[in-house]
Amino acid sequence: AVAETGTVFTMTNEGNGRMVGTLPKIHLYVFGIEKFVKSLSDARYIFKALPRNGTAQRLTAYLSLYTGASEVVLDKETDEKGPKDFYCVILDDPGRREILAEESFREIFDCIRCGACLDVCPAFALLGGHVYGSNVYTGGIGTLLSHFLVSEERAEQIQNICLQCGRCKEVCGGGLHIPEMIMKLRERSMEKHPNPTYKFALDAVSDRKLFHSMLRIASIAQPAFMKQGQPMMRHLPMFLSGLSEGRSLPKIAQVPFRDIFPTIEQDVPNPKGKIAIFTGCLLDFVYVDIAKAVIKDLNSIGYLVDMPMGQSCCGAPATYMGDRENAKKTAELNINAMAAENYDYIVSACPTCTHQLREYEQFFADDPEMLAKAKELGEKSYDFCKLFHMLGGLSDEGDGKELNITYHDSCHLKRSMGVYKEQRELLTHTKGVKLTEMRESDNCCGFGGTYSIKFPEVAAPILERKVEHIKETGAGTVAVDCPGCMMQISGGLDARDIPVDVKHTAVIIAEKRGLM
Ligand code: SF4
Ligand code: SF4
Known part of the structure; x- marks a missing residue:
């Protein structure tokens, strides 16, 4: 609706839209307050963006503008003509007012209802609309609208469906930050209705000493769950069985990387700089070879690497489950442990960790000292491939032996940090x-941090699709840059007995250049 002229408009591809706006004697328009634009000139943007995003058209087949009551035939017998009854019902309800009042959610009103976010959402593609519990509001944008316009309880049930893959944001015609707003809703519901099981687990993960001790104990206990000769764990018992649903799990390293690091010799005469490695849980306790490769690769281009031992989980699990308290606690711990002021750069080979390190500022808006430290850490933090490329790692070196690979893009690396x-x-x-290249290389693998544990029935078909796309390429190796994706994809391939390796870019480079 156009505020200046009182014009209402519809954009449709079927003649029925035009017909009901012209033939009947009564014309009733129902729309929310968010549907107003100031002038006809402003409406042009919607005329352009809606068909482009919704149906890939330059313009819809019908664009109908109505300014007041037009003349219609009132009586067919006598052919009497006159103005029709023209009504506008404007929905100005408390839910819409709440959206308008909340600065961090107001952009929901920039939605032009193009539906492009639904077209690309892996969860929506799999589940369809009904699971969102409303015939109108579905997908990520529907999750947000349901919170304000349907019920908070309903929205709480569906907000965890989002994988936080960020695909919706990439295509959104209104430029909405859907995943971030869903995260804010999760924080609110965690505050209002904390889930004791999740809270217990997140408290444990956020306690560095406790969590690391648990991982060390698990590494000793795991042989009981592995068959001899199996490279991965295919089945877990009892309540843990869901974790190995449709995918195998990697072994916990016998010796964590933090114990290996002091034994690594770094032969770097006249180093160009000093870099701190942030390993995150997976490189420290599972994929120790990736961390070794990162060090060898960076050494090869003249950089020394240090590992600050006070570091712990990056806090992403707490963040994505809406536990702001534990997310802030781990942020504080890591900011102090990493002491970014002592290094030229911070490197991480896990894009989720890198992204998290870059986002620590959000927790310290009211603490200038911590804010400055968080800012420095964020600005110096890079994911491995970006940093290695930036510091001159691009080279034609290699053993020349044929290695056929395909590549899977991590959601955080490509969409949150623009590195592809x-x-x-x-x-x-x-x-x-x-x-x-595989088809849909940047489609989520279904890992999504804790998502694959909470929703194995959704994550499994997403993984299945990824595995199919990998198989189609005929490649013998899948290159990845995220240990989470590595865990998910290698687990999916192993569970299906598909002999394809999954390797981190850092490892492929180190192996091909003879660095390890
Ligand atoms: S972030 Fe991904 S899963 Fe979540 S709503 Fe957007 S497209 Fe869907
Ligand atoms: S949220 Fe964005 S992509 Fe989704 S319907 Fe609205 S404008 Fe379109």
Whole structure:
């Protein structure tokens, strides 16, 4: 609706929209307060963006504008004509007013209802609309609208469906930050109705000493769950069985990387700089070879690497489950442990960790000292492939032996940090490496942090699709940059007995250049 002229408009591709706006004697328009634009000139943006985003058209087949009551035939017998009854019902309800009043959610009103976010959402593609419990509000945007316009309780049930993959944000015609707003809703519901099981688990993960001790104990206990000769755990017992649903799990390293690090020799005469490695839980306790490769790769281009031992989980699990208290606690711990002022850069080989390190500022808006430290840490933090490329790691070196790979983009690396070219350049320049792109390489693998544990029935078909796309390429190796994706994809391949390796870019580079 156009406020200045009182014009209402509809954009449709069927003639029935035009017909009901012209033939009947009574014309009733129902719309929310968010549907107003100031002038006809402003409406042009919607005329353009809605068909482009919704149906890939330059313009819809019908664009009908109504300014007041037009003349219709009132009596067919006598052919009497006159103005029709024209009514506008404007929905100005408390839910809409709440959206308007909340600065962090007001952008919901920028939604032009193009539906592009639904087209790309992996959860919606799999589940369809009914699971969102409302015939009108579905997908990520529907989760937000349901909170304000249907009921908070209903929204609480569906807000965890989101994988936080960020695809909706990439295509959104209104520029909405859907995943971030869903996160805010999760925080609110965690505050209002804390889940004791999740809270207990997140409290444990956020306690560095306790969590690391638990992982060390698990590494000793795990042989009981593994068959001899199996590289991965295929089945877990009792209440843990859901974790191995449709995928195998990697072994916990016998010796964590933090114990290995002091034994690594770094032969770097006249170093160009000093970099601190942030390993995150998966590199420290599972994929220790990735951390070794990162160090060897960076050493090879003249940088020394240090590992601050006070570091712990990056806090992403707490953040994504809405537990702001534990997320802030881990942020504080890591900011102090990493002491960014002592290093030129911070490197992480897990995009989720890198993204989290860059976002620590959000927790310290009212603490200038911590805010400054968080800012420095965030600005110096890079994901491995971005940093290695930036510092001159691109080279044609390589053993020349043929290695056919395909590449899977991590959601955080591509969409949150915009890194997708660098790793491809690093890999394809390496002598012997041949890259065949898979279909939908940037579609989520279904890991989504704790998502694959909470919703195995949703994560499993997403993984299945990823596995199919990998198989189609005929590649013998999948290159990844995220240990979470690595865990999910290698687990899916192993569970299906598909002999395809999954390797981190850092490892492929180190192996092909003879660094490890
Ligand atoms: S972030 Fe991903 S899963 Fe969540 S609503 Fe957007 S597209 Fe769907
Ligand atoms: S949230 Fe964005 S992509 Fe989704 S319907 Fe609204 S404008 Fe379109």
